[in-house]
Amino acid sequence: MRFGPVPLAEAEGAILAHSERVAEGRLRKGVTLERAHLDALAAAGLREVTVARLEAGDVHEDAAARRLALALREGAEGLEATRARMGRVNLLAERAGLVVIDRAAVDAANAVDPVITVATVAPFHGLRAGGMAATVKIIAYAVPETALARAEAAARGAMRFATPRYGTATLIVTDSVGGPGLKGVDAIAQRLDGFDMTLTETRRTAHEIDALAEAIAAAEGDVVLILTGSATSDIRDTAPEALRRAGGEVTRFGIPVDPGNLSFTGRLGTRPVVGLPGSARSPVLHGADWVLGRVICDVGLSDSEMAAMGVGGLLKEMPSRPSPRRG
Structure with missing residues (x-):
């Protein structure tokens, strides 16, 4: 991934790295810049912007977060993965229960690359329906496929959700x-x-x-x-x-x-x-x-x-x- 300031004329198709004020309001970071965005930025007086541009072998933050979250809960019932947004996917409890975690597996996934992060509740933490069990956050706009694949392999099946056996x-x-x-x-x-x-x-x-x-x-x-x-x-x-x-x-x-x-x-x-x-x-x-x-x-x-x-x-x-x- 390439990252840094570029002239507006070269920014089309790149990912805006920092939010910018424009006449219509705020152009939020993470948006893929189109011609209309560039016109708005130019009207706001900007001549260059800081962008991220994916290269061959890179995986966009949202796709990467989604893949890692699904690997983390693979084989588990009762954990729902939210829609990816700004490189984040949460795992939520679908009903009451306990989160069971393979700590070594989560640690191994987090050790692959600092931009790939998995944060969980404590092992055996009790949740009601809708409670958050984990959040996967890619803290760069893209991650190399090779690193993501290693993190997926390490995290696969590391979380499950135990539901009550008694009523x-x-x-x-x-x-x-x-x-x-x-x-x-x-x-x-x-x-x-x-x-x-x-x-x-x-x-x-x-x-x-x-x-x-x-x-x-x-x-x-x-x-x-x-x-x-x-x-x-x-x-x-x-x-x-x-x-x-x-x-x-x-x-x-x-x-x-x-x-x-x-x-x-x-x-x-x-x-x-x-x-x-x-x-x-x-x-x-x-x-x-x-x-x-x-x-x-x-x-x-x-x-x-x-x-x-x-x-x-x-x-x-x-x-x-x-x-x-x-x-």
């Missing part, structure tokens, strides 16, 4: 002396709504193993959530033990995300179970959001994957926490 949930709230009661139920319902799920029932029971086990066994939702009135401090504490007594199993206690350390996961037959710490009563970003998204969409639930939540897992402090990080 309903039961929330069991345990009561303890002086506890918060049903406070926070709305926040949990809002989290579920973000994944197009419905909180179909809320059960309230004593914070005791037998009573909680009975409530768990009677739960009707596709997913069972337990919000305890007293903190779960050990894998043998009240809520995990109640799940086992109800015939279920605990698969993990504790995650390296703060707030949210005291979350636990398990199963009751084929249904997932999530134990939520009291801090999940707040609607702010919480480890519960990370766990719920992965559980609901059935991705990233191995021990190693959950252990890897720690980098980036230090979330904003909640002023309402009874034991803040700074005493």
Whole structure:
């Protein structure tokens, strides 16, 4: 690609590099200059303009962005590529779900040429319908075909979109002396709504193993959530033990995300179970959001994957926490 100032007489068919004021308004950068454009520029007093001119083997920014975006989401359902404009194509969620990303592949695509860029949300980020998962931006007016082909190969299939496997949930709230009661139920319902799920029932029971086990066994939702009135401090504490007594199993206690350390996961037959710490009563970003998204969409639930939540897992402090990080 050739780039630089040229006399107006030589600019026809080239791409205008910088926006210019003309009598009719503003002639925006990126437009392919036609005779009428040149007449308007001349009438505005310009004698030369800065342009980009594609050469053999170059791919226009819009075509390049479109190709790379389609390679990035190849094989994925639920991600829509927008129309290319000014070298940019966005990937948008068609429904609620989680973005699953092969980071090494995206890094490799970005390493090909500095003018070829892919920016994504964080891995396992939850989106509602219409949310942006990634943006592909070609930051020059053209890119060499050879470089684009290498970036396409590196990025191919690097993004997929995991959608919810479940539609309903039961929330069991345990009561303890002086506890918060049903406070926070709305926040949990809002989290579920973000994944197009419905909180179909809320059960309230004593914070005791037998009573909680009975409530768990009677739960009707596709997913069972337990919000305890007293903190779960050990894998043998009240809520995990109640799940086992109800015939279920605990698969993990504790995650390296703060707030949210005291979350636990398990199963009751084929249904997932999530134990939520009291801090999940707040609607702010919480480890519960990370766990719920992965559980609901059935991705990233191995021990190693959950252990890897720690980098980036230090979330904003909640002023309402009874034991803040700074005493």
